[in-house]
Amino acid sequence: MYGKPLPVVPVTHEKTGAFEYITTRKDELVGWARKFSLFPYPFVTACCAMEFMAVSASAYDTDRFGAALPRFSPRQADLLMIVGTVTQKQAPILLKVYEQMCEPKWVMAFGVCATSGGFYQNYASLPGIDKIIPVDIYIPGCPPRPEMVIDGIMKLQETIANGRHLIVNDTF
Amino acid sequence: MHAPSMIDRLQAELATFGAVVVSHGTVVCHTEPPQLLGAVTLLQSQFAFDVFLDVTAVDWPNDALRFEVVHHFYSTTNKIRVRLKSRVPEAAPIVPTLRPLYGSAAYMERECHDMYGIQFDGNDDLRAILLYEGFVGHPLRKDYPKQLEQPLVPYRF
Numbered sequence: 001m002y003g004k005p006l007p008v009v010p011v012t013h014e015k016t017g018a019f020e021y022i023t024t025r026k027d028e029l030v031g032w033a034r035k036f037s038l039f040p041y042p043f044v045t046a047c048c049a050m051e052f053m054a055v056s057a058s059a060y061d062t063d064r065f066g067a068a069l070p071r072f073s074p075r076q077a078d079l080l081m082i083v084g085t086v087t088q089k090q091a092p093i094l095l096k097v098y099e100q101m102c103e104p105k106w107v108m109a110f111g112v113c114a115t116s117g118g119f120y121q122n123y124a125s126l127p128g129i130d131k132i133i134p135v136d137i138y139i140p141g142c143p144p145r146p147e148m149v150i151d152g153i154m155k156l157q158e159t160i161a162n163g164r165h166l167i168v169n170d171t172f
Numbered sequence: 173m174h175a176p177s178m179i180d181r182l183q184a185e186l187a188t189f190g191a192v193v194v195s196h197g198t199v200v201c202h203t204e205p206p207q208l209l210g211a212v213t214l215l216q217s218q219f220a221f222d223v224f225l226d227v228t229a230v231d232w233p234n235d236a237l238r239f240e241v242v243h244h245f246y247s248t249t250n251k252i253r254v255r256l257k258s259r260v261p262e263a264a265p266i267v268p269t270l271r272p273l274y275g276s277a278a279y280m281e282r283e284c285h286d287m288y289g290i291q292f293d294g295n296d297d298l299r300a301i302l303l304y305e306g307f308v309g310h311p312l313r314k315d316y317p318k319q320l321e322q323p324l325v326p327y328r329f
Contacts, residue, residue, distance in 0.1 A: 089304045091325040121319055123311040131327045 030165040034078075034104065035157040036066035041077030043097060046084025048111040051143035060146040065153050074100040079156075080133075085113035086126045098133045103166065106136045106156060111143050118142060178250050182219055186211060186254075198253040205241075205258045205267045212243070212256070216273055220249040224274035227281060229288040233314045238262040241290055243270070260290070269294035287312040 024032075040062075044052060055062055062068050071077040074097045086094055098107070109129055112118040115138045117127035129135060136159060139152040182199055186192045189211040190203035203211050215221035225244035232238055237259035245254045258267055269292040270277035281292040282301040289310040292298065300307060304324060309316050 088321065088323055091323065095325050123307075123316070123320060123322065126323070127321070131323075131329070132325045134328075 026168045031161040035160040038067035038079040040079040044083040048083045048143045052083045055146040055149045080107045082114040083110040109138045200255045221245040221247045231314045266291045
């Protein structure tokens with residue numbers, strides 16, 4: 001059919017039955033798969049970027065949580081990490097990036113400026129990104145310690161694992 | 173540090189444009205807006221002031237001449253800094269532009285216009301540079317409410 005016959009591999013070993021099947025809920029299965037394949041989009045605007053680099057690099061290594069490979073297109077990402085202060089002038093850009101992301105998507109406010117505006121309360125800065133987009137996990141700190149970021153990622157993973165997933169329906 | 177004679181000569185020449193003092197090694201001249209272009213031309217042509225560092229303003233809300241426009245210059249040849257201060261009233265906060273003398277003035281005057289509403293006579297491109305289109309007021313004026321936000325994206329709550 002495809003021009004070349006598939007190789008026939010003789011089955012010589014005995015099946016042990018050790019991991020033949022598992023029972024689970026579909027939601028848990030999808031959640032388990034999703035929580036280890038977070039593709040972050042770093043929306044990096046300010047000094048928290050240094051801490052983001054520290055937590056991404058080898059000593060702390062967010063790859064252990066499946067959240068290491070940054071996608072620099074929001075269309076390929078499912079975790080939006082807002083790292084740093086967002087100004088009023090940048091707010092439309094942030095909203096556009098968020099709207100371009102496909103479901104499922106999660107948002108992490110990294111650092112106190114993204115969380116609440118931090119010590120900025122003036123004409124220029126947005127007092128927390130949750131004023132314009134929904135946020136799933138807040139990480140306080142100025143800047144947050146890498147341990148806090150890892151804790152935040154693990155809490156987000158927990159939320160994903162225990163959450164409902166839209167692709168789970170009658171035909172799935 | 174620098175040749176004293178050059179500072180002395182500079183002070184004497186600048187004195188025709190206003191009162192001159194030396195503050196922390198910087199020559200400060202309190203001049204008037206109509207005198208500004210003459211003073212800057214003198215600095216550039218006679219004393220090799222090749223760097224236009226900054227233009228900003230100070231808001232004195234209780235004074236009749238409310239705004240003090242502050243220009244900074246530096247000479248890389250003579251290693252001297254000069255600060256020119258000129259007072260303008262709130263009703264007509266106008267000083268002449270320095271665009272014909274220093275190209276970088278085009279941008280710095282836009283910033284000063286954003287923040288303080290100073291008009292630079294002759295600079296016809298005073299669009300917002302740090303602020304955004306539709307922003308009302310000048311945020312570094314003392315009477316701008318310090319917590320007033322003008323969001324571009326409507327808040328969710």
